[in-house]
Amino acid sequence: MDYVEYLEAVKEAMDSAIEECGFNPAQAFNFAHTELEGRMAKFPDETALALVALALCGIERKSLPALLVDDRFIADVDTTLADDRPALAAQRLVPDQRSRLLRDAERVKGFLKLRS
Numbered sequence: 001m002d003y004v005e006y007l008e009a010v011k012e013a014m015d016s017a018i019e020e021c022g023f024n025p026a027q028a029f030n031f032a033h034t035e036l037e038g039r040m041a042k043f044p045d046e047t048a049l050a051l052v053a054l055a056l057c058g059i060e061r062k063s064l065p066a067l068l069v070d071d072r073f074i075a076d077v078d079t080t081l082a083d084d085r086p087a088l089a090a091q092r093l094v095p096d097q098r099s100r101l102l103r104d105a106e107r108v109k110g111f112l113k114l115r116s
Helices: 003-021 025-042 044-060 072-082 085-090 095-115
Strands: none
Touching (some): 072 095
16 A cells, blocks of 8 residues: 555544544544554554654544553654654555655644643
């Protein structure tokens, strides 16, 4: 999957969880995360794409603030950003997706800094 496909998959999973299951935004975020865990395990080189997409959608939909700072997801995102994995993953993307991933990674990084 490319970065835009991850963004779409997260949004679809969250929408489905809210509309079909009656989940609140935090529950929908956790549902989307669970949906992508198998893919991240199967394609570890795409993990940075998935984590940035999840975090960005969580921020945009106001569900990420509900997570605790010591949450496993937050720790995974922090490590991914600190190790500059989005930049490494971006090398395999077409230019427009590369710039979008890097911009979104910076937005997530800024949000997490505000929380710490």
